[in-house]
Amino acid sequence: MENEVIHTEQLTKCFGSFTAVDHISFDVKHGEIFGFLGANGAGKTTAMRMLCGLSHPTSGKGNVAGFDIATQGEEIKKHIGYMSQKFSLYEDLKVWENLRLFGGIYGMTTKDIARKTDEMLEYLGFEAERNTFVSALPLGWKQKLAFSVSILHEPKVVFLDEPTGGVDPVTRRQFWELIYHAADRGITVFVTTHYMDEAEYCDRVSIMVDGRIEALDTPDSLKAKYHAETMNDVFQQLARKAVRQAD
Amino acid sequence: MAAVSVENLCKSYGKVQAVNKLSFAVEEGELYGIIGPDGAGKTTLFRILATLMLPDGGTARVAGYDVVNDYRTIRNLIGYMPGRFSLYQDLTVEENLNFFATVFSTTVDENYSLIEDIYKQIEPFKKRLAGKLSGGMKQKLALSCALIHKPEVLFLDEPTTGVDPVSRKEFWNMLLKLKRQGITIMVSTPYMDEATLCDRIALIQNGEFLEVDTPRHIIDRYPDVLWSVKSDKMHRLLDDLRSYPHVKSSFSFGETFHVTFYGQGSPGELEAYLSDRGHQSVEIRKIAPSVEDCFMLLGRKGKNGK
Secondary structure (H helix, E strand, O other): OOOEEEEEEEEEEEEEEEOOOOEEEEEEOOEEEEEEEEEEEOHHHHHHHOOOOOOOOOOOEEOOOOOOOOOOOHHOOOOOOOEEOOOOOOOOOHHHHHHHHHHHHHOOHHHHHHHHHHHHHHOOOOHHHHHOOOHHHOHHHHHHHHHHHHOOOOOOEEEEEEOOOOOOOOOOOOHHHHHHHHHOOOOOEEEOOOOOOHOOOOOOOEEEEOOEEEEEEEEHHHHOOOOOOOOOOHHHHOOOOOOOOOO | OEEEEEEEEEEEEEOOOEEEEEEEEEEEOOEEEEEEEOOOOOHHHHHHHEEEEEEEOEEEOOOEOOOOOOOHHHHHHHEEOOOOOOOOOOHHHHHHHHHHHHHHOOOOOOOHHHHHHHHHHHHOOOEHHHHHHHHHHHHHHHHHHHHHHOOOEEOOOOOOOOOOOHHHHHHHHHHHHHHHHHOOOEEOOHHHHHOOOOOOEEEEEEEEEEEEEOOHHHOOOOOOEEEEEOOOOOHHHHHHHHHHOOOEEEEEEEOOOEEEEEEEOOOHHHHHHHHHOOOOOOHHHHHHHHHHHHHHHHHHOOOOOO
């Protein structure tokens, strides 16, 4: 247990007669980059919402950062980071104001926020943008900044929901370097993506089909198992079996 | 006559030059891809061509008509699928389709053959509210609605963004079918792998086309020899590649890194260099570049390569 940051057993979520997440069991280890793949409507978002303490499981168990997802949702929110393509930062606040705001929300002290802000802006090479409104930054910068904000409070695990959608190819790669560095510092990374080359960058990958985890292993083992050249081939083979249509 | 012809087209928002003196032409029946990241100017270009926005300068003609003076004529000749889902969420699938047919003074039956392949897949859900559809189904409905009046030119603004790889493949198969029926298609995407399916592609960044050509020609013009590199320590490999003085560029590409050398560099030397640094099972292979390699090279040459 010590080494597991995420642990689920038969985790299930139903909406009426529809089983969005169907008895999934898996573990994510400390410091791991875990790719959570699946077609649109496979149940990824629902599963992720339960893991973040935002949605109550219908049945089964889950534990994130040492807290029970069914009963300790508030504790979980304090110990995780979250970033998505849709929601990242407040556009009409300056860069430093966003950092101040999110640091405060995560309960960091003013002193810690100031120190981490300096460190992070230097690391990203964004010192000159401290007083820039987020709305004036290029998308790639916003995404890099948003990721850094999501780990400002040094969470045990950070959830990234399609963080690189629409980002240019160079920035997409720089973004993954940030992910590597965070993982090297011991932050566990749980990430969804539709870019199959990014699946190769993960330590392990799970593929959801119709609410169930159909495959879970390292990219190399999955490719060997499915006699596939690339993760895209693996994904196409598995996701084509899907029968359900709704999101 | 070109299906779309654009000359010196400009549009700015305050200081941001969204479309910067663009000139290009799309031939009739062509599948023309606009490839570039968010914020490159793709949507602004589509909105001008779809007569929903006025340019600041330059001219644009669609199906022979001017986008400013003849906007009413153009609207009957084009189909437009905006990036954001813009059908009526509180109408059913069927009602949306009937609505768009009626607006264009036609009926669903009249042009059913054109949409049949696509619509058949969502027909089982025709009584469902459009707002309750999954992402992939919304997109199929939007394409059906954009086609129901049998347009000459189809404008598709990022139809596959946020769509999973399987649905993306299906969607492109549909586009290739429509192309065979003679419809001119202009489509934008941030996915570089889709680019190879187009007749010609324009790589766009900061409101300017970096290059326009067939995917084949763009790849053939890649100036360097490209190598793929992997080892048993992939996380560390990137730093080590960058510290090797003769490496010109190195980018992660799935399970390998794509590397180019300056004149003095060579794969043999690099392999020795990496072995010295503790890498094992080093594999260096010469490979053909992809559109994504070309885009990254051109993007770096562009004004704002960040």
